[in-house]
Amino acid sequence: MTNLDLRYNLKSILREREMTQLDLAKQLNLKPNNLNTRLARGRNCQLSLLEDICKTLDVDLNQLVFGTQADGLSKRIIETSAVEEIDAMYKEKYIATLEDNQRLHRELAGIKEKLYALEKVAPQFRKSGNGE
Numbered sequence: 001m002t003n004l005d006l007r008y009n010l011k012s013i014l015r016e017r018e019m020t021q022l023d024l025a026k027q028l029n030l031k032p033n034n035l036n037t038r039l040a041r042g043r044n045c046q047l048s049l050l051e052d053i054c055k056t057l058d059v060d061l062n063q064l065v066f067g068t069q070a071d072g073l074s075k076r077i078i079e080t081s082a083v084e085e086i087d088a089m090y091k092e093k094y095i096a097t098l099e100d101n102q103r104l105h106r107e108l109a110g111i112k113e114k115l116y117a118l119e120k121v122a123p124q125f126r127k128s129g130n131g132e
């Protein structure tokens with residue numbers, strides 16, 4: 001699997017175009033710190049952001065992600081592996097989200113049970129609290 005160094009590749013492309021990351025952030029309508037933070041995520045960087053950067057800089061996604069301009073068969077192989085890698089990443093995130101959702105659902109059910117139990121006991125406390 002290829003090691004993605006987005007910020008390094010982006011800096012090279014920006015240098016070629018005599019631009020700064022600040023210039024790019026302005027063109028993308030992002031705050032510079034926001035762009036830097038999103039790029040720092042590396043493999044977890046959103047595909048939509050990468051596509052916007054590619055459109056803005058008029059570069060191929062392979063050049064931004066892998067630092068190369070591939071052509072022909074090698075380009076299709078890189079694109080396929082990148083898509084598979086991204087798919088795997090989103091599948092992992094989706095599964096983790098589902099697991100979190102199930103855990104939170106169980107916790108909520110437990111809290112509801114406790115709340116119903118307290119509601120049954122609460123009238124007794126009100127009576128004893130009023131001096132009756």
